[in-house]
Amino acid sequence: MKLWEDFGGNELFLLLTAAAAYLVYFLLIRRPDKLAKQIRILSLLWGMSIGILYDFTIGGGRTDFYKINDLNNYEVTDVLYYLLFAPFGYFFFYFYEKMKIGKKTFIIYVLVWALSGVFFQWVLTAAGIITLQKEYRIAHSFPIFLLTQTLTGVYIQVLKSKEQLSAGE
Protein backbone atom coordinates (compact mmCIF):
# COMPACT_ATOMS: atom_id res chain seq x y z
CA MET A 1 0.00 0.00 0.00
CA LYS A 2 1.28 3.44 -0.91
CA LEU A 3 0.26 6.87 0.32
CA TRP A 4 0.07 8.00 -3.30
CA GLU A 5 2.14 7.45 -6.41
CA ASP A 6 2.47 11.14 -7.15
CA PHE A 7 0.39 13.82 -5.40
CA GLY A 8 -0.94 15.75 -8.36
CA GLY A 9 -4.06 17.27 -9.88
CA ASN A 10 -6.24 14.18 -9.46
CA GLU A 11 -5.51 13.90 -5.73
CA LEU A 12 -6.18 17.62 -5.26
CA PHE A 13 -9.43 17.39 -7.21
CA LEU A 14 -10.49 14.41 -5.13
CA LEU A 15 -9.67 16.27 -1.93
CA LEU A 16 -11.69 19.33 -2.98
CA THR A 17 -14.66 17.26 -4.19
CA ALA A 18 -14.74 15.26 -0.95
CA ALA A 19 -14.52 18.50 1.07
CA ALA A 20 -17.42 20.00 -0.92
CA ALA A 21 -19.56 16.84 -0.55
CA TYR A 22 -18.97 16.66 3.22
CA LEU A 23 -19.67 20.40 3.57
CA VAL A 24 -23.07 19.91 1.92
CA TYR A 25 -23.65 16.83 4.12
CA PHE A 26 -22.87 18.74 7.34
CA LEU A 27 -25.12 21.61 6.25
CA LEU A 28 -27.97 19.19 5.52
CA ILE A 29 -27.73 17.44 8.88
CA ARG A 30 -28.12 20.81 10.61
CA ARG A 31 -31.52 21.25 9.02
CA PRO A 32 -34.62 20.36 11.05
CA ASP A 33 -35.75 17.89 8.39
CA LYS A 34 -32.55 15.84 8.73
CA LEU A 35 -32.70 12.06 8.82
CA ALA A 36 -32.68 10.12 12.11
CA LYS A 37 -29.22 9.20 13.45
CA GLN A 38 -29.40 5.49 12.66
CA ILE A 39 -30.71 6.21 9.14
CA ARG A 40 -27.93 8.78 8.70
CA ILE A 41 -25.21 6.27 9.61
CA LEU A 42 -26.86 3.57 7.51
CA SER A 43 -27.12 5.84 4.45
CA LEU A 44 -23.43 6.81 4.72
CA LEU A 45 -22.46 3.15 5.12
CA TRP A 46 -24.75 2.19 2.24
CA GLY A 47 -23.12 4.71 -0.12
CA MET A 48 -19.60 3.64 0.83
CA SER A 49 -20.41 -0.10 0.65
CA ILE A 50 -21.83 0.20 -2.89
CA GLY A 51 -18.68 1.99 -4.06
CA ILE A 52 -16.36 -0.52 -2.39
CA LEU A 53 -18.36 -3.54 -3.58
CA TYR A 54 -18.24 -2.47 -7.23
CA ASP A 55 -14.66 -1.25 -7.22
CA PHE A 56 -13.29 -4.38 -5.61
CA THR A 57 -15.43 -6.64 -7.82
CA ILE A 58 -15.30 -5.17 -11.34
CA GLY A 59 -12.74 -2.38 -10.79
CA GLY A 60 -10.10 -4.73 -9.41
CA GLY A 61 -9.13 -8.38 -9.20
CA ARG A 62 -9.71 -10.51 -12.27
CA THR A 63 -11.96 -8.10 -14.22
CA ASP A 64 -10.04 -4.90 -13.39
CA PHE A 65 -12.14 -2.63 -15.61
CA TYR A 66 -10.73 0.57 -14.12
CA LYS A 67 -8.11 1.84 -11.76
CA ILE A 68 -8.54 4.48 -9.10
CA ASN A 69 -5.94 7.27 -8.88
CA ASP A 70 -2.45 6.36 -10.15
CA LEU A 71 -2.17 2.64 -9.42
CA ASN A 72 -4.07 -0.63 -9.55
CA ASN A 73 -2.86 -1.10 -5.97
CA TYR A 74 -4.44 0.35 -2.86
CA GLU A 75 -3.36 3.95 -2.21
CA VAL A 76 -4.36 6.04 0.81
CA THR A 77 -6.06 8.49 -1.57
CA ASP A 78 -8.27 5.57 -2.68
CA VAL A 79 -9.74 5.59 0.84
CA LEU A 80 -10.66 9.24 0.25
CA TYR A 81 -12.37 8.17 -2.97
CA TYR A 82 -14.45 5.58 -1.11
CA LEU A 83 -15.30 8.07 1.62
CA LEU A 84 -16.61 10.34 -1.15
CA PHE A 85 -19.38 7.80 -1.82
CA ALA A 86 -20.70 8.05 1.75
CA PRO A 87 -22.34 11.54 1.64
CA PHE A 88 -23.95 10.65 -1.70
CA GLY A 89 -25.62 7.75 0.10
CA TYR A 90 -27.06 10.30 2.53
CA PHE A 91 -28.14 12.63 -0.30
CA PHE A 92 -30.00 9.75 -2.00
CA PHE A 93 -31.86 8.80 1.20
CA TYR A 94 -32.47 12.44 2.22
CA PHE A 95 -33.91 13.65 -1.08
CA TYR A 96 -35.94 10.44 -1.42
CA GLU A 97 -37.65 11.33 1.85
CA LYS A 98 -37.69 15.10 1.33
CA MET A 99 -39.21 14.89 -2.17
CA LYS A 100 -41.71 12.28 -0.98
CA ILE A 101 -40.79 9.87 -3.76
CA GLY A 102 -43.61 7.42 -4.47
CA LYS A 103 -44.81 5.10 -7.20
CA LYS A 104 -45.26 7.91 -9.75
CA THR A 105 -41.92 9.64 -9.17
CA PHE A 106 -39.73 6.59 -8.48
CA ILE A 107 -38.67 6.05 -12.12
CA ILE A 108 -37.74 9.72 -12.64
CA TYR A 109 -35.83 9.87 -9.34
CA VAL A 110 -33.78 6.75 -10.10
CA LEU A 111 -33.19 7.81 -13.71
CA VAL A 112 -31.93 11.27 -12.67
CA TRP A 113 -29.59 9.70 -10.11
CA ALA A 114 -28.31 7.12 -12.60
CA LEU A 115 -27.61 9.80 -15.22
CA SER A 116 -25.97 12.01 -12.57
CA GLY A 117 -23.82 9.03 -11.55
CA VAL A 118 -22.65 8.55 -15.14
CA PHE A 119 -21.94 12.29 -15.43
CA PHE A 120 -20.02 12.29 -12.14
CA GLN A 121 -18.01 9.29 -13.30
CA TRP A 122 -17.22 11.16 -16.53
CA VAL A 123 -15.97 14.11 -14.42
CA LEU A 124 -13.81 11.77 -12.29
CA THR A 125 -12.44 10.15 -15.45
CA ALA A 126 -11.68 13.54 -17.01
CA ALA A 127 -9.93 14.56 -13.77
CA GLY A 128 -7.74 11.44 -13.96
CA ILE A 129 -9.12 9.90 -10.77
CA ILE A 130 -10.63 6.95 -12.65
CA THR A 131 -8.79 5.37 -15.60
CA LEU A 132 -10.89 2.97 -17.66
CA GLN A 133 -9.20 -0.24 -18.83
CA LYS A 134 -9.89 -3.35 -20.90
CA GLU A 135 -12.40 -1.71 -23.27
CA TYR A 136 -14.65 -0.60 -20.41
CA ARG A 137 -16.64 2.52 -21.34
CA ILE A 138 -18.40 5.06 -19.13
CA ALA A 139 -21.69 4.06 -20.78
CA HIS A 140 -21.24 0.58 -19.28
CA SER A 141 -21.69 2.14 -15.85
CA PHE A 142 -25.23 3.27 -16.70
CA PRO A 143 -26.88 -0.15 -16.19
CA ILE A 144 -24.83 -0.57 -12.99
CA PHE A 145 -26.05 2.77 -11.61
CA LEU A 146 -29.58 1.96 -12.76
CA LEU A 147 -29.59 -1.39 -10.97
CA THR A 148 -27.91 -0.08 -7.83
CA GLN A 149 -30.16 2.93 -7.46
CA THR A 150 -33.31 0.96 -8.20
CA LEU A 151 -32.36 -1.53 -5.47
CA THR A 152 -31.54 1.36 -3.11
CA GLY A 153 -34.94 2.91 -3.81
CA VAL A 154 -36.70 -0.41 -3.20
CA TYR A 155 -34.69 -0.82 0.02
CA ILE A 156 -35.74 2.65 1.21
CA GLN A 157 -39.40 1.81 0.51
CA VAL A 158 -39.13 -1.32 2.68
CA LEU A 159 -37.22 0.63 5.34
CA LYS A 160 -39.93 3.32 5.39
CA SER A 161 -42.52 0.66 6.20
CA LYS A 162 -40.50 -0.30 9.30
CA GLU A 163 -38.76 2.88 10.50
CA GLN A 164 -39.34 6.60 10.55
CA LEU A 165 -36.65 8.09 8.33
CA SER A 166 -36.64 11.70 9.52
CA ALA A 167 -35.38 12.69 12.95
CA GLY A 168 -38.74 14.31 13.69
CA GLU A 169 -37.33 17.06 15.93
Next chain:
Amino acid sequence: MGFVLIVFLAWLMLMLFTSMNKNLTFIENTFVYLVALVININFTWIVYEELNMAKISQQILDNSAFLIHRSITLPLTVAITLNLFRTAPSFGSKIFKTILSVLFLVLAVVIALYFDIVDYRKWNIGYEIIYLFLLHLVVQSLLKYFGQLKTKGVNEA
Protein backbone atom coordinates in the same frame (compact mmCIF):
# COMPACT_ATOMS: atom_id res chain seq x y z
CA MET B 1 -16.81 -28.74 -7.98
CA GLY B 2 -15.45 -26.05 -5.65
CA PHE B 3 -17.73 -23.47 -7.28
CA VAL B 4 -20.74 -25.75 -6.77
CA LEU B 5 -20.00 -26.26 -3.06
CA ILE B 6 -19.31 -22.56 -2.41
CA VAL B 7 -22.54 -21.56 -4.17
CA PHE B 8 -24.38 -24.20 -2.12
CA LEU B 9 -23.01 -22.69 1.12
CA ALA B 10 -24.06 -19.20 -0.03
CA TRP B 11 -27.55 -20.48 -0.84
CA LEU B 12 -27.73 -22.25 2.52
CA MET B 13 -26.83 -19.08 4.42
CA LEU B 14 -29.28 -17.04 2.35
CA MET B 15 -32.09 -19.51 3.10
CA LEU B 16 -31.21 -19.71 6.80
CA PHE B 17 -31.10 -15.94 7.07
CA THR B 18 -34.40 -15.50 5.24
CA SER B 19 -36.27 -18.12 7.22
CA MET B 20 -34.86 -17.56 10.72
CA ASN B 21 -36.63 -15.61 13.48
CA LYS B 22 -34.60 -12.42 13.47
CA ASN B 23 -33.78 -10.83 16.78
CA LEU B 24 -32.15 -7.80 15.20
CA THR B 25 -34.29 -5.16 13.52
CA PHE B 26 -34.33 -4.71 9.74
CA ILE B 27 -31.98 -1.73 9.92
CA GLU B 28 -29.63 -3.52 12.36
CA ASN B 29 -29.42 -6.53 10.03
CA THR B 30 -28.55 -4.23 7.13
CA PHE B 31 -25.92 -2.50 9.26
CA VAL B 32 -24.30 -5.81 10.29
CA TYR B 33 -24.28 -7.11 6.72
CA LEU B 34 -22.73 -3.92 5.30
CA VAL B 35 -20.09 -3.56 8.04
CA ALA B 36 -19.01 -7.21 7.66
CA LEU B 37 -18.97 -6.76 3.87
CA VAL B 38 -16.84 -3.59 3.92
CA ILE B 39 -14.34 -5.01 6.44
CA ASN B 40 -14.07 -8.34 4.63
CA ILE B 41 -13.63 -6.82 1.16
CA ASN B 42 -10.86 -4.53 2.38
CA PHE B 43 -9.20 -7.22 4.48
CA THR B 44 -9.17 -9.82 1.70
CA TRP B 45 -7.89 -7.23 -0.80
CA ILE B 46 -4.99 -6.31 1.49
CA VAL B 47 -4.08 -9.95 2.27
CA TYR B 48 -4.52 -11.28 -1.29
CA GLU B 49 -3.63 -8.39 -3.58
CA GLU B 50 -1.42 -6.03 -1.60
CA LEU B 51 0.60 -8.29 0.72
CA ASN B 52 0.47 -11.30 -1.64
CA MET B 53 0.07 -13.62 1.34
CA ALA B 54 -2.41 -15.68 -0.64
CA LYS B 55 -3.64 -15.93 -4.22
CA ILE B 56 -7.09 -16.16 -5.76
CA SER B 57 -7.60 -18.43 -8.78
CA GLN B 58 -7.90 -16.54 -12.07
CA GLN B 59 -10.11 -19.27 -13.49
CA ILE B 60 -13.52 -17.61 -14.00
CA LEU B 61 -15.74 -19.98 -11.98
CA ASP B 62 -13.27 -20.29 -9.11
CA ASN B 63 -12.78 -16.53 -9.04
CA SER B 64 -16.56 -16.05 -8.96
CA ALA B 65 -16.78 -18.57 -6.10
CA PHE B 66 -14.31 -16.45 -4.11
CA LEU B 67 -16.37 -13.30 -4.78
CA ILE B 68 -19.59 -15.08 -3.76
CA HIS B 69 -18.03 -16.25 -0.49
CA ARG B 70 -16.52 -12.81 0.19
CA SER B 71 -19.65 -10.80 -0.56
CA ILE B 72 -22.55 -13.11 0.37
CA THR B 73 -21.66 -16.11 2.56
CA LEU B 74 -19.35 -14.41 5.05
CA PRO B 75 -21.42 -11.26 5.80
CA LEU B 76 -24.62 -13.34 6.01
CA THR B 77 -22.99 -15.82 8.41
CA VAL B 78 -21.95 -12.94 10.67
CA ALA B 79 -25.47 -11.49 10.47
CA ILE B 80 -27.03 -14.87 11.39
CA THR B 81 -24.64 -15.27 14.34
CA LEU B 82 -25.31 -11.79 15.70
CA ASN B 83 -29.06 -12.47 15.47
CA LEU B 84 -28.51 -15.60 17.55
CA PHE B 85 -26.49 -13.55 20.08
CA ARG B 86 -29.66 -11.76 21.19
CA THR B 87 -31.14 -15.00 22.50
CA ALA B 88 -27.87 -16.20 24.05
CA PRO B 89 -28.49 -16.52 27.81
CA SER B 90 -24.82 -16.16 28.77
CA PHE B 91 -21.43 -14.98 27.58
CA GLY B 92 -20.39 -18.63 27.19
CA SER B 93 -23.32 -19.20 24.86
CA LYS B 94 -22.21 -16.24 22.72
CA ILE B 95 -18.68 -17.65 22.56
CA PHE B 96 -20.09 -21.06 21.57
CA LYS B 97 -22.16 -19.50 18.77
CA THR B 98 -19.14 -17.52 17.55
CA ILE B 99 -17.05 -20.72 17.49
CA LEU B 100 -19.72 -22.47 15.40
CA SER B 101 -19.86 -19.50 13.02
CA VAL B 102 -16.05 -19.42 12.67
CA LEU B 103 -15.96 -23.19 12.13
CA PHE B 104 -18.51 -22.90 9.35
CA LEU B 105 -16.50 -20.15 7.64
CA VAL B 106 -13.28 -22.17 8.08
CA LEU B 107 -15.03 -25.12 6.42
CA ALA B 108 -15.75 -22.86 3.42
CA VAL B 109 -12.07 -21.83 3.36
CA VAL B 110 -10.96 -25.50 3.52
CA ILE B 111 -13.21 -26.21 0.50
CA ALA B 112 -11.72 -23.21 -1.32
CA LEU B 113 -8.19 -24.44 -0.54
CA TYR B 114 -8.94 -28.05 -1.53
CA PHE B 115 -10.35 -27.01 -4.92
CA ASP B 116 -7.59 -24.42 -5.56
CA ILE B 117 -10.00 -21.47 -5.44
CA VAL B 118 -7.46 -19.85 -3.14
CA ASP B 119 -3.83 -20.69 -2.50
CA TYR B 120 -2.25 -19.78 0.83
CA ARG B 121 1.41 -18.70 0.68
CA LYS B 122 2.31 -16.76 3.81
CA TRP B 123 -1.29 -16.94 5.11
CA ASN B 124 -2.68 -19.95 7.02
CA ILE B 125 -5.83 -21.29 8.69
CA GLY B 126 -4.63 -20.09 12.09
CA TYR B 127 -4.47 -16.46 10.89
CA GLU B 128 -7.87 -16.93 9.24
CA ILE B 129 -9.40 -18.12 12.54
CA ILE B 130 -7.94 -15.14 14.42
CA TYR B 131 -9.27 -12.77 11.73
CA LEU B 132 -12.75 -14.33 11.84
CA PHE B 133 -12.95 -14.07 15.65
CA LEU B 134 -11.83 -10.44 15.52
CA LEU B 135 -14.32 -9.72 12.74
CA HIS B 136 -17.20 -11.02 14.89
CA LEU B 137 -15.93 -8.95 17.83
CA VAL B 138 -15.58 -5.73 15.82
CA VAL B 139 -18.97 -6.07 14.11
CA GLN B 140 -20.65 -6.85 17.45
CA SER B 141 -19.03 -3.78 19.05
CA LEU B 142 -20.08 -1.53 16.17
CA LEU B 143 -23.61 -2.94 16.35
CA LYS B 144 -23.75 -2.06 20.05
CA TYR B 145 -22.75 1.53 19.19
CA PHE B 146 -25.29 1.60 16.35
CA GLY B 147 -28.07 0.40 18.68
CA GLN B 148 -27.24 3.16 21.16
CA LEU B 149 -27.77 5.80 18.45
CA LYS B 150 -31.48 5.04 18.40
CA THR B 151 -31.81 5.52 22.17
CA LYS B 152 -29.76 8.73 22.01
CA GLY B 153 -31.90 9.99 19.11
CA VAL B 154 -35.09 9.38 21.09
CA ASN B 155 -33.70 11.12 24.19
CA GLU B 156 -32.59 14.12 22.13
CA ALA B 157 -36.00 14.39 20.45
